[in-house]
Amino acid sequence: MPIISSPHQFNVEDLYLDLRGVHGTPLFLKCEGFNFAGSIKLKAATEMVDAAEREGLIGPDSVLVESSSGNLGVALAIISADRGYRFICVTDPRCNVTTQRLMRSLGAEVQVISTQDSNLGYLHSRIQYVRDLCASNDRYVWLNQYTNPNNWRAHYEHTAPTIARTFPDLDILFVGAGTTGTLMGCARYFKEHRLPVTVVAVDAVGSVTFGGLPERRVVPGLGTSTRPQLLDEAWIDDVVHVSEPETIRACHAMAARGFVLGGSTGTVVSGAARWLGEKYPGEEPVAVAISPDLGERYLTSVYDEGWLHEHFGPSVLSTDSLWSPHP
Template sequence: MPIISSPHEFNVEDLYIDLRRVNNTSLYLKCEGFNFAGSIKLKAAAEMVDAAELDGLIRPGSVLVESSSGNLGIALAIIAADRGYRFVCVTDPRCNSTTQRLMRSLGAEVRVISTQDANLGYLHSRIQYVRELCASSDRYVWLNQYANPNNWRAHYELTAPAIARNFPDLDVLFVGAGTTGTLMGCARYFKERHKPVTIVAVDAVGSVTFGGIPERRVVPGLGTSTRPELVDESCIDDVVHVSETDTIRTCHSLAARGFVFGGSTGTVVSGATRWLGEKYPGEDPVAVAISPDLGERYLTSIYDESWLREHFGQTDLLTDFHWSAHP
């Protein structure tokens, strides 16, 4: 039985859902939300803090600070609570209230930046606030998930090897693109080993990460309004962009089968399903998609009828997904 003394020591690494029964797609979904942070971000948080400690960047009296739309903020709040550090999370209005309350319950300070940047997002404004905060005092330590190589290194060392171990004949890997830490770590792992694996990045419509036209986005998680420094497109074979309405429809269709996931997972599954239908019609490649998070934190947003009506002005996103069991 597992016995741990720190929350980051527990993570379910080898749980996959076979989506053929769920949406008739030959796709295995790697579930990364079963840990105390509820998301894949716990790996990157632990790796970045470990490296900062090793490099002597964190000293007595230091205050960790990071810009996050939610999941990394929770992960860092957990690490900070475990190690006795103060932590300031700089976020924006898209970060749902449940996530903010969870971070505060862990002792973190949450600061919400409501100034939009030129690309109709908040990332540039959040980063600018973090830079000004760090300039005001050397006690602030910015981990900078958008440029920190330890972000992708966590997935190079943990996530990708776990997938390779379970799927030695892997054909396609789908990874959502936020900071691109998970994407870059997995892509580098397979490319450096000359594995014949097609790496497909899944991004949100309105994100500028891969040169897209900036648009308003309200679902936190994947996508950026400022291109992350970690991006290396030479490691990626293809990119799929998913609209937020498709993200939400996919989340609800999964929930109708008993699987409640977060918006990032809905985006990845939607993009992977469409890509496989176009590239492998009638075929069954060995394909894996990474699910970054679970859905409980989104009950007041993407699973809430009033929120959907407020942000999308439509209720057909709440379609009642009925299905019939296999005979």
């Protein structure tokens, strides 16, 4: 039984869900939400703060500030509470109310930016707010998950090696694309170690990350309205885009079998299932997808009937042969 003194010291690394038992897809889902931050972002947050401390960028009067749609904000709020730092999370209206309350309960200040940018998102506006804040006082320290190499390095050093050890015959890895820290860290690891793994990025329809046209998006998590600076497509083998109704149906299909997982997970699983059905029909390659978070923070959005009807209409959960909850 582990005994810890700081919240970042606990993280379940070896839990995989066999999705063949959920909807028949030959896919193992690496569940990353079992830690005190509730998401994979705890790894990146820890790596970025540790590096900033080593480099002397954080002092006794420093105030950490970061733009986040939710999960990284929670992770940084936890680390800041543990280490005695002030923290400001700059987010937008798509951030779940539960997530905002959680960050505030940890002592963080939450600033919600409601000005949309030209790509129908909020990321540019959030980043500009952070830049203005940092320019106003040198006490503010922006870790900048969008350019910080320690974001992807956390997954190069921890996430990818763990997957490689568990699945030495891995054929395909599916990774959701947000800041692309997880994606780039895993892709770099498998390519640099010359392992024959096809790395497939999963993005949301309406995201501009891979050059797509901007569209309205309401599910927090994957996708961006500004291309991430960490992204280098040379490391990636393929990209699949998933619409938000597909994301929602995937989430509800898994919940119908007892697995309540986050919106980002629904996107990744939906994209992986479609890609495998097209590329490997009737076959069973060794495939892994990364589940970034659990579903409790989505109870007022993805899993709320009123929210679904408001944003997608009453037919969003209509029967889909791919997502029949009982294969």
